[in-house]
Amino acid sequence: IRAQVLVNGAVQDLTLHESPAGQQGAQGQLTFDGTIALREGSNTVTIEVEDSEGRIGSMAFEVMRRRGASQATVTIHEPLDGAAFQDVSEVMVAGTFTDDMAERVRLLLNGAPAEDMAASTDSTFYFIAPVQQGENTITVQTEDYWGTVTSDTVQVTVYGPVTHALDRPVLSVAQDYTASASVQVSVQVDYDDGTPAGGARVVLERTSKDGAYETVAEATASAQGQVTAMVPLPQAGIYYLRVRAQALGSDGLAGGGGWVTSNVKQVIRVIEGPLLEYSFLEGQKFNLKPTLHVEALPREGVPVAQGTFVVSIATDNGVPLQVTTRDAAGELGCAGVCKDIIINDALPLQGDVESYRLTASASDVLGLSSTGDRAFAMDIHAPEVHFDDQELEAHHELLASQGSVHLFGSITGENALANGTVEVRNSAGTAVYELR
16 A cells, blocks of 8 residues: 655655566465665665555665775875885884775785785774885775775885994085075984984974074985975075984984984075165366266175176266276175266266266176165356455456556466456456466
8 A cells, every 4th residue: 555665864765566467376366576776885775565454564675885996085194195214124004994885904914915914894994015225115905795896005214224324414404695585404314433314303493583593494304314395484584594413213213313413504595685885085166077886785794796887977868978987896895786877978077066866787697686866966166266466356456557467377266268258347448368
């Protein structure tokens, strides 16, 4: 009369059919069919039927749905991939798997079967794996009812016993100065007999803003006793780097002796080009043709690139002036590229004060450049007339008994005198005489 199926407790419908007439055993029988949804793994299916008298019959059974191969996983928790051990003959291998249909768990060492056991009900595994000195590949596999194999693999390295102490690690840097936010460092860790300290623990340290050392990276030395890492340089300035190393203990952890500290390396990070300085060697007088001293100085010790220091002088309206450049690098106090700039052109002065602009640019060996300019002005004073006769010089008056007078004097000024005139006034009128 009524039939239903429960899958994992959820009700799903069944369709009932009367048995065809004449079929053997058909009297009092019905057939049913239906499609039920299954979850991955185990499913409990219960079929219930009820007759016209209200009596209920049921039957339960298990249906296993295969888990998708891409969803099942095996994870080795111990040892970690890349772990190093010293003077050991076996290591513990432990982990978990997610395939609840798994029937077998296998351990493989360097690709060869080593142990096989029934899968545990709590989805965990545990092995004691024999290892040898050198590289060891450890693989754990699970296999389910349908033959699906899932695995995980780790690599571990086993080193021989420690018979000597660590020598002082050697730290080197790829660059003494850089414009980047990090610098590559290399470390070589050896024992005092010269053999590489493979598996040694290495701690990279860098000075902080307050000058104290802080840890910026930790690593394990390779079988050759080497470590390569990038050390961050968060801002411009001078940093000091060092390394502390510790030999590997027999338990695979650092502890085979005390810490040994390396040499210290200085690294400078710069973000600006060279410093540019300007000064006058001689006064700003037109008749002296000013000589300027210009310097491109290293910033934080980064050298100025040769051939990049360029200096030019122009008028305010952009007319360039011809200059002579004299190398002043040998002068006392020159810490970079220094030049004396001598103006060759007759400056095109038009008024009492004329303005000019010096422009300089330079780059350091990292390619960082700086550009700067400086304005300067030249003062001009009008020519002055002076007489040798003291009375004439003092009062600008001259008494003469004859119809002519011979004047002696000089004309001075900061500009070269091209021409001039002397004007004489008397009762007869005014006369102008041209100076030659």
